[in-house]
Amino acid sequence: MTYALVINSGSSSVKFQIVDPTADAAAEPFASGLVEQIGEPSGRITIKHAGDKHVVQQPVPNHTVGLEAAMKILDSLGAGPTQVDVSAVGHRVVHGGMVFSHPELINDQVVEMIRDLIPLAPLHNPANIDGIEVARKLLPDLPHVAVFDTGFFRDLPPSSAIYAINAEVATENQIRRYGFHGTSHEFVSGQVPALLDMPAGSVNQIVLHLGNGASASAVRGGDPIDTSMGMTPLAGLVMGTRCGDIDPGIIFHLARNGGMSIDEIDNLLNRKSGVKGLSGVNDFRDLHRLIDEDNDDAALAYDVYIHQLRRVIGSYMIALGRVDAISFTAGVGENDVATRRDALAGLQHYGIKIDPERNETRSDGARLISTDDSTTRVFVVPTNEELAIAQKATALAKQ
Numbered sequence: 001m002t003y004a005l006v007i008n009s010g011s012s013s014v015k016f017q018i019v020d021p022t023a024d025a026a027a028e029p030f031a032s033g034l035v036e037q038i039g040e041p042s043g044r045i046t047i048k049h050a051g052d053k054h055v056v057q058q059p060v061p062n063h064t065v066g067l068e069a070a071m072k073i074l075d076s077l078g079a080g081p082t083q084v085d086v087s088a089v090g091h092r093v094v095h096g097g098m099v100f101s102h103p104e105l106i107n108d109q110v111v112e113m114i115r116d117l118i119p120l121a122p123l124h125n126p127a128n129i130d131g132i133e134v135a136r137k138l139l140p141d142l143p144h145v146a147v148f149d150t151g152f153f154r155d156l157p158p159s160s161a162i163y164a165i166n167a168e169v170a171t172e173n174q175i176r177r178y179g180f181h182g183t184s185h186e187f188v189s190g191q192v193p194a195l196l197d198m199p200a201g202s203v204n205q206i207v208l209h210l211g212n213g214a215s216a217s218a219v220r221g222g223d224p225i226d227t228s229m230g231m232t233p234l235a236g237l238v239m240g241t242r243c244g245d246i247d248p249g250i251i252f253h254l255a256r257n258g259g260m261s262i263d264e265i266d267n268l269l270n271r272k273s274g275v276k277g278l279s280g281v282n283d284f285r286d287l288h289r290l291i292d293e294d295n296d297d298a299a300l301a302y303d304v305y306i307h308q309l310r311r312v313i314g315s316y317m318i319a320l321g322r323v324d325a326i327s328f329t330a331g332v333g334e335n336d337v338a339t340r341r342d343a344l345a346g347l348q349h350y351g352i353k354i355d356p357e358r359n360e361t362r363s364d365g366a367r368l369i370s371t372d373d374s375t376t377r378v379f380v381v382p383t384n385e386e387l388a389i390a391q392k393a394t395a396l397a398k399q
């Protein structure tokens, strides 16, 4: 069996998986791990392999110590990347700017190009680079591949990519819609033609990636024509803790009259807003529990979330003209029956009709949840970004 090691390096955590790139989307990875609380006095490394979970508490001052320690634990289990047949290392990189549309074999020059994009993703790209540098040192003989969250949306039509702000200022500051969650939108939309038994080039579809972060895309013949996240992942749908689209004038108001600094506003809109900002919780299981207890704030948060989601779905229906499929994916999209029902309720006149029983029936793989007479077919398609990165890294390393 040949595997890929997939690394998703954040500022204070590193997630990784050793995955069979030919596996089913719902299959458990061969091994997975999480290094947490990097740079804090206490750290934790969790490894899952062969049905067992191994937790080690130890200080993890930096990414190097964390990944080295994690690899040692994997080695002690006989599951280390140099012990099993790993053919490529795939790195999730958040921002590829206008530079990268496809996965890239990593060399020193590519690392520098990702570094040049730090102003566009000041929280994410530095952490991604840390992961790349540490992994290249630990596993120098393997090909390392960068897979970009923005890549799928690199060639959005200008009418959806360009913001109507002063063109000179926008160009100088690289301001445009980049879109995120691209690996997931590509992975999910790529499965839909087979589900419809239609050639990929003729499918018009909407993908709703509803997790803690959330984004939608409109895809025509395999190419995205619009997406809800923007220059940053703050835009678009209401999310777990992010506000999604708001009047940009609110930011001036908070700075001028609310006495808040730019950093405070950034923190407010990214971490203390969205469903959490309205209800106190960001997990939809907690939100529904509160709604069942007649909590008005939770009910309002859910209504605002659904309203914004429907607004975006409606605009993509117009942009596409004919919609062959709508797919729900990620934590909320795959699991929350009510969100799927309410997002598409009352749209039978547009040929969209969810079957309540199919909507409630769970299964591991992709499944149809619309009625047989729904002209737009509605699916739940589990996403698996790690598997998608593993597939891309393996394919590129083979070339």
Ligand code: AMP
Residues within 6 Å of the ligand: 210, 211, 212, 213, 240, 282, 283, 284, 285, 330, 331, 332, 335, 336
């Ligand atoms: P993700 O970012 O894709 O991992 O999604 C995480 C989110 O999915 C959580 O914050 C929950 O809101 C949601 N979620 C996960 N499991 C369930 C579930 N069984 N029912 C409803 N929502 C869920």
